[in-house]
Amino acid sequence: MGALTLSLLAGALPSISTAIVLVLGLGILYAIALTVYRLTLHPLARFPGPRLSAATGWYECYLDIFRGPGRTFAFEIERMHQRYGPIVRINPHEIHVSDPDFFDTLYAGGSAVRDKYPPAAHVQGTPEGIFGTIAHRVHRRRRAAISPYFSKQSVLQDWKIVDEKVELLCDFFKTKFKDGKEVNIRVPLLAIGTDVFCAHTLGPRGSMDLLKDWDKAVKWRESIIALLHWTPVVRQFSWVIPLAIELPLGLINTFNPEMGLVVGIFKSLREQAKAAIAEHDTLNGEEKTRANVFHTILSSTLPAYDKDYKRMAQEGFSILSASGDTIARTMTAAMYHLHANPATLQCLREELRQAMPDPYSEADLAKIEALPYLTAVLKESLRIAALITTRAPLQAPTEWLRYKEFAIPPDTPVSMTLSSLMLDPVSFPSPDSFLPERWLDSNPDYKRNMTNFVPFHRGHRNCIGINLAWVQMYLTLAKLIRRFEFELFDVVKERDIDHHRDCFLGEPRDDTKGVRIRVVGIA
Numbered sequence: 001m002g003a004l005t006l007s008l009l010a011g012a013l014p015s016i017s018t019a020i021v022l023v024l025g026l027g028i029l030y031a032i033a034l035t036v037y038r039l040t041l042h043p044l045a046r047f048p049g050p051r052l053s054a055a056t057g058w059y060e061c062y063l064d065i066f067r068g069p070g071r072t073f074a075f076e077i078e079r080m081h082q083r084y085g086p087i088v089r090i091n092p093h094e095i096h097v098s099d100p101d102f103f104d105t106l107y108a109g110g111s112a113v114r115d116k117y118p119p120a121a122h123v124q125g126t127p128e129g130i131f132g133t134i135a136h137r138v139h140r141r142r143r144a145a146i147s148p149y150f151s152k153q154s155v156l157q158d159w160k161i162v163d164e165k166v167e168l169l170c171d172f173f174k175t176k177f178k179d180g181k182e183v184n185i186r187v188p189l190l191a192i193g194t195d196v197f198c199a200h201t202l203g204p205r206g207s208m209d210l211l212k213d214w215d216k217a218v219k220w221r222e223s224i225i226a227l228l229h230w231t232p233v234v235r236q237f238s239w240v241i242p243l244a245i246e247l248p249l250g251l252i253n254t255f256n257p258e259m260g261l262v263v264g265i266f267k268s269l270r271e272q273a274k275a276a277i278a279e280h281d282t283l284n285g286e287e288k289t290r291a292n293v294f295h296t297i298l299s300s301t302l303p304a305y306d307k308d309y310k311r312m313a314q315e316g317f318s319i320l321s322a323s324g325d326t327i328a329r330t331m332t333a334a335m336y337h338l339h340a341n342p343a344t345l346q347c348l349r350e351e352l353r354q355a356m357p358d359p360y361s362e363a364d365l366a367k368i369e370a371l372p373y374l375t376a377v378l379k380e381s382l383r384i385a386a387l388i389t390t391r392a393p394l395q396a397p398t399e400w401l402r403y404k405e406f407a408i409p410p411d412t413p414v415s416m417t418l419s420s421l422m423l424d425p426v427s428f429p430s431p432d433s434f435l436p437e438r439w440l441d442s443n444p445d446y447k448r449n450m451t452n453f454v455p456f457h458r459g460h461r462n463c464i465g466i467n468l469a470w471v472q473m474y475l476t477l478a479k480l481i482r483r484f485e486f487e488l489f490d491v492v493k494e495r496d497i498d499h500h501r502d503c504f505l506g507e508p509r510d511d512t513k514g515v516r517i518r519v520v521g522i523a
C-alpha cells in the first residue's frame with residue numbers, strides 16, 4: 001500500500017528536469033519584469049544614463065572584476081558624464097553628479113542627515129569603524145568620541161613626536177646620500193606616515209618602527225598595495241576582508257603573504273584593544289583619556305557595545321588604513337612635481353632658506369605653517385595627486401536633494417568623485433600642470449580655488465586626520481627640501497604617476513617602477 005502511494009506521488013511530481021526548466025523560466029520572467037520596472041517605473045527611470053547600467057548592477061561588477069585596471073567602473077563613470085552630462089544614473093539605484101556646485105548639497109554638515117551607502121562603507125572591511133559606519137547617528141556618536149584625539153590642539157600637543165619621526169626620515173636619506181643608490185620614495189614616505197600614526201594614535205604598544213627596519217617597510221608597502229589591489233573585489237564582495245581577519249594567520253600567510261601582514265596588524269590591534277581594556281581602570285588624569293585612542297574610546301560615553309575590543313580594533317584599523325598611504329602618496333606627488341619643475345623648486349628652496357637659515361636648528365612649527373609658498377606647494381600637491389578615485393555615495397534618508405531641474409528622491413545613493421573634482425578643468429584650468437601659484441593670496445582666483453579645494457572632503461564624513469596630516473606634511477617637506485638635494489631617477493609620468501587603476505586611491509600602471517629619486521646633495 002505504502003509503495004503504491006509513493007509511486008503515485010512520484011508520478012504526480014514534476015521530474016527534476018521539468019523543475020529546473022520551471023525555476024529557470026520563473027527566474028527569466030522575474031529578471032525581465034525587474035528590468036522593465038527599472039527602465040520605466042523606477043523613481044530614477046527619467047534620469048539620464050546608459051540603459052544597460054540602469055537595468056543591472058552586474059554591469060558594474062563585470063567591469064570591476066573582469067575588465068581589469070584602466071577600464072573599471074570608475075573610468076566608465078567619466079565616460080558616462082562625457083556622453084550624458086553632469087548627472088547620471090550609474091546603476092539601478094545610484095546617481096552620480098559631476099559638478100562642484102553640488103558638492104556642499106551632498107556632503108552637507110550641520111543638521112543634514114547623511115547615511116553612507118553600504119557597498120561604499122564596507123570597502124575597508126571595517127563595518128564598525130567610523131569609515132564603515134552606515135547610520136548617520138551612530139557615525140556622529142562614534143566620531144564625536146574620538147574627534148578630540150585628532151583636534152588641532154591634540155595634534156599640537158604631540159607635534160614633537162611627529163618631528164622625531166621626520167628626523168628619522170632625514171637620517172634615512174643621509175644614508176642614501178652616502179650609498180648613492182636610488183630609492184622608491186613611496187617606501188620611506190609610507191613608513192613615516194604609518195610610524196607617525198602609530199606613535200600618535202596607538203602609543204608605544206602599537207609601534208611598527210618601519211623607519212628603523214627597511215625590509216619591514218618594503219614589506220608593508222607591498223601589503224598596502226596588495227590591499228589596494230583587492231579593492232574592486234571587496235567592493236563587490238564585502239565579506240572578503242572580515243572573513244580573512246577571522247582565518248588563522250598561518251593559513252593566510254601560506255596563500256597570500258602580503259595579505260598576511262595586514263591581517264597580522266589587525267589581530268595585533270585586537271590585542272592592543274584588549275590590553276587597553278585591562279589597564280584602563282588603573283590609569284588616572286590625562287593618561288586615562290589620551291594614552292592611546294582606545295583609552296579615548298573607553299573614557300567616552302559610548303555604549304558598552306562600542307567599547308568591545310573587536311569594535312575598537314576595527315576603529316584602529318579603519319584609521320590606520322586611512323592614514324599612512326594618503327600622506328605618502330601626497331608627499332610623493334610633491335617630490336615628483338617639485339623636481340620635475342625646477343623653477344618651482346627654486347622658489348620653495350629660497351623661502352625655506354630664509355625661514356630656516358640653519359637647516360638643523362630646532363623646527364619652529366608655527367613659523368613653518370605660516371610660509372605661503374610651502375603652503376601653496378602642499379595644497380597644489382594635494383590637488384594634483386587627486387588621490388581618491390572611488391566615488392563616495394551618501395544617502396539623505398528623508399530629504400529630496402535638488403540638482404538643477406532634477407529632484408532626487410530621499411534615500412537614493414548619490415555620489416561624486418574627488419579625483420575628478422580636483423582635476424576639473426573648469427575649476428582648475430590646466431589641471432595637469434603643477435602651479436602652486438593658484439594658492440597664493442595674491443591670485444585673483446584664490447577664493448574660488450579654495451571653494452573647490454576638497455582633498456579632505458567636507459561635511460560630516462570629512463577626514464578626521466586632517467590636522468595630523470598637515471603637521472606631518474609641513475615638517476616633512478620643509479626639512480627634506482631644506483636639507484637635501486634630490487634628483488628624479490628614470491621616472492616616467494605616464495607609467496609611475498598617472499592613475500591607471502581605481503583602488504579607492506588611484507594607482508599607477510602595473511609596470512611602474514615607483515617614483516625613484518637619488519640624494520645628490522646635503523646641507
Ligand code: HEM
Pocket residue numbers: 130131132143197318319322323324326327330382387388392418455456457460461462463464465466468469
Ligand atoms: C594627505 C593626507 C590625507 C588625505 C588626502 C585624506 C583624505 C580623506 C578623505 C577624502 C576622506 C573621506 C573619504 C570618504 O568619505 O570616502 C578621509 C576620511 C578619513 N580619513 Fe583621511 N586623509 C588623509 C590623511 C589622514 C590621516 C593622517 C588620518 C589619520 C590620522 C586619516 C583618517 C581618516 C579617517 C578615519 C577617515 C574616515 C572619516 C569618517 O568617515 O568619519 N586621514 N580622508
